[in-house]
Amino acid sequence: MRSANATSRPDFRRADGGPVPVLHHATLADGRVVDVRIAAGRVADVVPAAGAPVGENDLDLTGFVLLTAPAEPHAHLDKALSYDEIRPPMGDLGSAIAAWEAHTPRLTVDGIAERARRAALRALANGTTALRSHVNLLRGEDPLRGVRALVRVRAELADVMDIQLVALAPYTADDDTVHAALDLGVDLVGGHPHQTPEPAANLRRLLGIARARGVGVDMHTDERLDPAMLTLEQLAHAVRDRPETAPVTASHCVSLGVAPPEVVARVTAAVAEAGVGVVTLPITNLYLQGRDHPVATPRGLTAVRALLDAGVRVAAGADNVRDPYNPMGRSDALETAVLLVTAAHLTPAEAYRAVSDSARAVMSLPPAGPVRGAAADLLAIRASSLEDALAAAPADRFVLRRGRLVAASRSERTTAAGVPD
Structure with missing residues (x-):
């Protein structure tokens, strides 16, 4: 049976990218019910909220919470949604790398672009309006296939x-290949020094x-449960004098999560002093x-609380979605936030900040959200x-980017006892 209260629902018109001048009756995270006026993005x-008439292009958000749109600070669009074509064995990081490397000779620019586009649009539909993706420089004669694919999708x-x-x-990629990727339009340099024969030299x-x-x-950093692996500290010391126009991000930083307290204090202080942003990636690292720890299994997270307490910008992302590194994932920042509450013991507000405001800060994007003057x-x-x-992660969502409606989703549920609340 359908709800008899259909008139209370907002208009789920097709998202056409048009501007939305006013958002009516929106509930903010602090409980206030407001009208939000938007101009020039x-x-x-x-x-x-004053009960003003809802204009033709406005949105009535009665019953909706209005938040800063999520930002994804660490994705792998070139790998995303490849699980079904690879069918990798479930396993640890080493087996995931092996499965991906074995598959890379079959990758084509068109195939990578098709999967990447689907993955990005899934994230957009769930609310993500900004995304940072790492893209592998591949082994073989054409190492820039993934780069060309993602540059295309970005455009x-x-x-x-x-x-x-x-x-x-990878450490096998020579300098010319990295420069060629930058020439094609890649924005930042990345790698995984901890997986190379000489981490310090590679860094x-x-x-x-x-x-x-x-x-x-943006470096993959210390993605191992090894307290002696402290590439993060080396990175922090190496970039203390960098210009603000060249931001530095360290992703994963798993080793810090199992280091002794005195080491954590020393490293977090160095990271804070250097202004390095840290991205934790709970679903993939968990x-x-x-x-290899069947009893008292450690959590695959960095020292999130210690980093926050030290004043470090800590963001969170999904990392891999439905590929050899993570067979699960729905491209939804709320999934990441819930894992931060559960596994990192953050408050809901801290967790959501990590996937929205802090993620935007790590990505050097301007502040956004339902705040006067923000994007x-x-x-x-x-x-x-x-x-x-x-907790519920409902599918009913509106997504605005720079004041334009770019995604809208609606769900309906019925039970034999009637329509659920």
Whole structure:
């Protein structure tokens, strides 16, 4: 049976990218019910809801919570949704790398682009309006297939989503290949020094390329449960004098989560002093890490609370979605936030901040949200509170990027006892 209260539902018209001048009756995370006026892609005003008439292009958000739109600070669009074509065995990081490497000779630019586009649009539909993706520099005669694919997808989706690209350079990739990726339009230099024969030397090489090109870096860092592996500390000391125009991000940082307290204190202080942003990636690292600890299995997370307490910008992302590194994932930042509450013991507000405001800060994006003067990148989700939104993750959502409606989703449920609340 359908709800008899259909008139109370907002208009789920097809998202056409058109501007939305006013959001009516939106509930903010602090419980206030407001009207939000938008102009030129920014929030022009936030005032108590006054019951003003809803214009043709406005949205009535009665029953919706209005939040800063999520940002995804660490994705792998070139790998996303490849699980079904690879059918990898379930396992740890080593087996995931082996499965991906075995599959790479079969990758084509068109195939990578098709999967990447689907994955990005799934994230957009769930509320993500900005995304940073690492892209592998592949082994073989054409190492830039993934780069060309993601540069194409970035251009195709430029009107609805901000996409940043990081060249993920294995130690076998020479300097010319990294420079070629930057020449094609990649934004940042990345790699995984902890997986190379000489981590310190590899880190210096990649930082040198970034410095020469005047770009930022985002390094896969210490993705192992080894308390002696502290590439993060080396990175922090190496970039203390970098210009603000070349931001530095360290992703994963799993080893710090199992280090002794005195080591954690020392490293977090160095990271805070250097201004390095840290991205934790709960779903993938909880899946990959700790498989050799069948009893008292450690959590595959960095020292999230210690980093926050030290004043470090801590963001969170999904990392891999439905590929050899993570067979699960729904491209929804709320999934990441829930895992932060459960596994990192953050409050719901802290967890959501990690996938929205802090993620945007790590990505060097301007502040957004239902705040006067902020960019109008907004997520409206049918819920009574932030906690309700995280717990239920309802599909009913409106997504605005720079004040334009770029995604709208609606769900209906019935039971034999009637329509659920």
